[in-house]
Amino acid sequence: MATSQPTQFLRRSFIKTVLRRLIALITVVGLIYGLVAVVYATKTIFKVKMNYAVVLERFGGVRQAVTEVGWHARLPYFTRIEQEVPLMNQTMQLGGTPAPMRIISKGNVALWTSGVLTYRIRDLHTWAIENLTPLELLQGDYDGIVKDILQAQQIDRLVSDRETIKEAIFTALKSRPINIGGPTIEKKYGVEVVSFVLKETRFGDKLVEASEEKKRRELIAEADNYAADQEASRIRKLYAAYLTGIQNLQTALGRKDGATDTALLQFLTQQKWATAYEKHQAGQNTVVIQNTQGSTPAITLPAFDADHRPEEGDNGQTAD
Incomplete structure (x- = not known):
């Protein structure tokens, strides 16, 4: 125990x-x-x-x-x-945001655009020691140069000639002084401008609608002009055929002195004759004129290309 x-x-x-x-x-x-x-x-x-x-x-x-x-x-x-x-490649958005930025072209037309700058810090002493808040300063200079170039262009070039404008902006960012006699972006911030991409250039929604409406009206006007040209061409052809018919008929039925009876001229001015000639231009020998008075019978005319004149009697009248 x-x-x-x-x-x-x-x-x-x-x-x-x-x-x-x-x-x-x-x-x-x-x-x-x-x-x-x-x-x-x-x-x-x-x-x-x-x-x-x-x-x-x-x-x-x-x-x-x-x-x-x-x-x-x-x-x-x-x-x-x-x-x-960071000493690697970095990107900077136009306007400081991925959303498109609104600019005004040379023709005072509003446009939405966006772009991306790629750069790399080469001189750390210049970037971080000689500049206070270098990112904000670089963003301001970058936006200013790009806006100056974009807003100096016509609206059609901003949409259809983006490649040339993009290269002009890249050259300006890389080698053009920020001000006359001043430093370039690369020298001021100790960076290397690697590339610049113009992502998009587009009209606003209202301007797109207005452009589509304008294009639609232009197409309608063009169609109307084409129809008017076709109608004018048809009228010219009809008029030429009408004159040819008159000349052939006057040659076949006219007098030696070239005069023509009043009744014949009245007949030639009737619209039905022109319509009949238009519809039956080849091999037409008979033309029926609408009898609106109830007294004029149907008339049979010789062919327009008649190559002989009718025989005349002693008294100057046309032979039966």
């Missing part, structure tokens, strides 16, 4: 020792983890990734670019990380 009590005491003491050590170990690990977390959160130790750079601002306002890939340490409270700069 006396032996069991010391054994139980030793066991309890051993368990308490293990628990104390385990709690101490957990506490130490927690403190170390918390310290590391605080250091990492404050970026006292920071990492420079591949194709990235970090700009540090040291005590006294000195700014320094760190480009070496790997882990780096800085003094807390005496330095701060100002910005992390």
